[in-house]
Amino acid sequence: MRKGAETRERILEIAEASVLAKGFGATSIEEVIAEAGITKSGFFYHFKDKNELARALMLRYVEENDRIFDDVFHRGRQLSDDPLQSFLITLKLLAELMGDLPNGHPGCLIATFTYQERLFDRTVRDIAAAAVRSWNGRFRDALNEIAAVYPARKGMDLDDVAIMFSCVIDGGIIMSRGLGDPRVLERQILAFRNVVKMLFAPAAPEIMQPPTAVAAE
Amino acid sequence: MRKGAETRERILEIAEASVLAKGFGATSIEEVIAEAGITKSGFFYHFKDKNELARALMLRYVEENDRIFDDVFHRGRQLSDDPLQSFLITLKLLAELMGDLPNGHPGCLIATFTYQERLFDRTVRDIAAAAVRSWNGRFRDALNEIAAVYPARKGMDLDDVAIMFSCVIDGGIIMSRGLGDPRVLERQILAFRNVVKMLFAPAAPEIMQPPTAVAAE
DNA sequence: GATCTACTGTACCGGCGGTATGGTTTTCAC
DNA sequence: GTGAAAACCATACCGCCGGTACAGTAGATC
Numbered sequence: 001m002r003k004g005a006e007t008r009e010r011i012l013e014i015a016e017a018s019v020l021a022k023g024f025g026a027t028s029i030e031e032v033i034a035e036a037g038i039t040k041s042g043f044f045y046h047f048k049d050k051n052e053l054a055r056a057l058m059l060r061y062v063e064e065n066d067r068i069f070d071d072v073f074h075r076g077r078q079l080s081d082d083p084l085q086s087f088l089i090t091l092k093l094l095a096e097l098m099g100d101l102p103n104g105h106p107g108c109l110i111a112t113f114t115y116q117e118r119l120f121d122r123t124v125r126d127i128a129a130a131a132v133r134s135w136n137g138r139f140r141d142a143l144n145e146i147a148a149v150y151p152a153r154k155g156m157d158l159d160d161v162a163i164m165f166s167c168v169i170d171g172g173i174i175m176s177r178g179l180g181d182p183r184v185l186e187r188q189i190l191a192f193r194n195v196v197k198m199l200f201a202p203a204a205p206e207i208m209q210p211p212t213a214v215a216a217e
Numbered sequence: 218m219r220k221g222a223e224t225r226e227r228i229l230e231i232a233e234a235s236v237l238a239k240g241f242g243a244t245s246i247e248e249v250i251a252e253a254g255i256t257k258s259g260f261f262y263h264f265k266d267k268n269e270l271a272r273a274l275m276l277r278y279v280e281e282n283d284r285i286f287d288d289v290f291h292r293g294r295q296l297s298d299d300p301l302q303s304f305l306i307t308l309k310l311l312a313e314l315m316g317d318l319p320n321g322h323p324g325c326l327i328a329t330f331t332y333q334e335r336l337f338d339r340t341v342r343d344i345a346a347a348a349v350r351s352w353n354g355r356f357r358d359a360l361n362e363i364a365a366v367y368p369a370r371k372g373m374d375l376d377d378v379a380i381m382f383s384c385v386i387d388g389g390i391i392m393s394r395g396l397g398d399p400r401v402l403e404r405q406i407l408a409f410r411n412v413v414k415m416l417f418a419p420a421a422p423e424i425m426q427p428p429t430a431v432a433a434e
Numbered sequence: 435g436a437t438c439t440a441c442t443g444t445a446c447c448g449g450c451g452g453t454a455t456g457g458t459t460t461t462c463a464c
Numbered sequence: 465g466t467g468a469a470a471a472c473c474a475t476a477c478c479g480c481c482g483g484t485a486c487a488g489t490a491g492a493t494c
Contacts, residue, residue: 020332023336045470049452115391166388187380197372245481
């Protein structure tokens with residue numbers, strides 16, 4: 001039964017765009033089904049209510065982001081053996097990725113659902129929280145690896161730095177939208193990249209030459 | 218006619234809490250008027266439609282935040298003549314302020330409206346954008362003042378650093394909510410404070426002794 | 435006593451989320 | 465090729481909500 005999955009996917013795609021543009025409450029099922037070319041019965045065949053749609057959207061979004069992070073971290077590690085250089089490359093790649101989006105980042109579902117929590121059952125929020133925690137863990141692991149080689153500047157908790165990256169991304173998306181300038185997000189990721197540089201290179205820049213080949217500048 | 222302004226304010230207060238908790242779309246006028254103890258006609262006497270309610274909420278929120286920033290920047294300048302120390306104090310005060318909120322930060326209206334832009338006319342978005350720009354300008358001015366005394370680390374655009382603070386605040390609010398930990402926001406502001414420290418003290422910590430008296434640690 | 439402010443009360447409309455139920459086509463397994 | 469399951473369509477209906485319209489009224493103000 002291939003066609004069912006296709007229709008379901010089409011619904012999710014249309015709904016995601018609408019949710020990111022207007023918010024979940026303002027996304028009407030009737031609009032979605034009109035654009036998808038199906039009837040209301042068809043929609044409720046795939047999702048028993050709007051809550052289940054939210055859950056599916058969330059799962060889809062989390063998986064997609066996981067893939068992106070997998071890819072960009074993997075390529076970072078491929079291009080350098082040094083954990084600091086590798087993370088800096090990863091950040092650069094991520095910044096490029098965000099800068100290349102033609103109409104700017106479409107928005108963060110985590111943020112939209114976080115601001116509409118009372119509309120959903122616990123599961124949606126739990127999925128979001130788990131995903132954020134997992135991403136933060138990823139960043140923190142990368143930072144810990146670096147800290148094992150380069151002494152980190154004192155006074156900075158690496159857990160907080162890891163969370164800060166999530167904040168910069170989410171905040172950057174909001175700022176990009178609010179200010180109407182899609183490049184803000186890219187610049188913010190690069191700014192955070194500089195913070196990482198500062199964090200692990202407190203002394204003169206001579207020390208900072210990468211042990212391995214590839215330069216990330 | 219004092220009573221009219223009072224009722225209007227009560228409506229705004231109830232509506233703001235509901236919008237931050239559930240999103241604007243899910244905030245029903247009927248709920249608001251039930252809690253305010255007025256009728257629907259009474260509501261539409263004060264606001265001609267939901268759009269005007271949004272605009273009023275936005276203005277109120279922006280003014281409130283302006284007041285907070287005014288206060289915290291003013292006190293920072295009172296407590297030190299050195300621009301770096303003064304800004305660090307301001308950040309510390311802001312962090313304390315956010316940490317002292319009993320149930321965590323109620324949320325950022327800017328973020329919620331940014332994610333529901335198509336629901337409103339231009340004016341609401343324009344108010345939000347103007348406010349964000351003004352706050353960013355404030356942070357940038359503070360950084361520029363510091364840079365005139367302390368040489369900033371190269372490679373970091375101060376405009377981006379200023380915007381980064383807005384990102385950290387908005388992102389921090391989202392993370393606090395999403396992770397269910399109100400202290401994240403406070404910690405993030407303090408983490409950003411460390412970034413500012415790093416930015417203007419690239420060499421050994423001895424250089425960083427404040428020219429004036431008050432220590433902000 | 436007239437006027438204005440700040441509402442209340444009632445009645446109504448259309449859109450939307452959601453339910454129910456029954457029918458129809460498409461797809462795949464055997 | 466057939467039968468069963470999957471993937472829908474059609475129709476009718478409910479209740480909530482945003483919004484409109486309009487008539488009325490208690491209290492403050494002049």
